[in-house]
Amino acid sequence: MTDPAEPLHALLLDGQGGARDLTGDEIRSWQPDQGVLWLHLDYSEPSAQQWLNEESGLPEVVIEALLTENTRPRATQVGDGLLIALRGVNLNPGADPDDMVSVRLYATPYLIISTRKRRLQSVTGLAADCRNGEGPRDVAELLIELSDRLVQRMGDVVEETEEALSELELEILEQQNASVRQSLSALRRQTIRLRRYFGPQRDAFNQLQSERLTWISADQKLLLREVSDRLLRHIEDLDMIRERAGMAQEEMISQLSDQLNQRMYILSLIAAIFLPLGFLTGLLGINVGGIPGADNPYAFELFSILLCILVALQLWLFKQRRWL
Known part of the structure; x- marks a missing residue:
């Protein structure tokens, strides 16, 4: 295969949890028996688009999915490979967590090609662990580890959202001001947007478990089920937060109505x-x-x-x- 120009990550997994960066010549001479190759690209770069379209040799449906601007979380089997689209919370500086960042992957038993536009900390952290010898050993473990990191960061955001709601509920009982109402409305919008993306992601995990791929073992599918169950708990927490935020807003409206009635x-x-x-x-x-x-x-x-x-x-x- 040819080498893409300036990949974000070009790692060769050694099967023991470690990985090393490959040069362009090493990518061109790579063979499946050398180990799992992981190429991570920025699909907004013209060089990456050209490589995928003209030199990657991937099926057309895979290329289109790796380059598409808007995608919904999903998992689809393509031959012996797996086409996956996932989303993670945006933890980049100055960004809103509910402005989800998408990552697209095409995985075969010996090759992973992933693309993104904006930086995703889960992918960056996973690549760093691979270089430090603490990463996954094969393709299935890499998919599980990436899914687990995405869900873990989702859980952190859900927990922070719940803490913010608790503080707002306390402020509602203690005082009434416009900033509290604005914060509560912003929190409800964030919860709705997160819930909108979490649901399809769980469907993608479930689809990933149901695909009949020889390179994903039964034990690894159980791990994927654990990740899916954790995501379900986060979805349920979001539903609870949304209900609590609605009740808090109703309480605020009731208090404002009582104050108005008292003044009248x-x-x-x-x-x-x-x-x-x-x-x-x-x-x-x-x-x-x-x-x-x-x-x-x-x-x-x-x-x-x-x-x-x-x-x-x-x-x-x-x-x-x-x-x-």
Whole structure:
């Protein structure tokens, strides 16, 4: 085979958990009996696109899947190989975790070709472990290890999301402000987007277990099932977080409604107190003859005392009826 220009990783697994980087000449002279070859490419690079299309010798359906921009998690058997598309949470600096990063793989018993556009820490960490002698020994173990790392980082994000929700719930009980409402809405959006991608990924793991490939043993399929079960638990946690976030938002709306009702109630009481006062002052303020006390020098003081007595009677009446 020919060598792709500037691969991100070009590793030859030694079957003992270690791997070494290959040069272009070594890639061109590689034979399956030398060990498992793992090529990791950036599919947005023109050189990688050219190599896949013209020199890789892969089936057309595989090339199209490795180069596609938008992909859904899946696992499909192509001959004796396996075409896999997976997603991982975006842990790159300054990125949102729910902005999932996709990785595409075509795996045969002796060859793995993977592609991505953005950096995925699970792949980077796996390549580093291979160079340190702590990586997988064959293709099946590499797929299991990569799946496990993806799910593990998903679990970390789910745990962080749950902790953030707990803090928001506490803030809702202690205070009400616009920042809490915005944070809660952002958390709900993140949870919905994560749940949207986690579900298809579990379907891909299940499909991976069901494929009849001779180079994936029964024990390795059990390990894949464990990874799938862990992902299912994360999906269930996301569903619970989404329900809790919905309940927290309903509680916030209820508290805001109670505050509004309380303020409207106070305004209504104030209006009820000043309604008769306004009626009396308006009635006696008309410029027509016959107004009582117009010629009495003590009329204003007496009228003011009458208004104070009226307010006191109203307050007493409101208290008797438990309106205050």
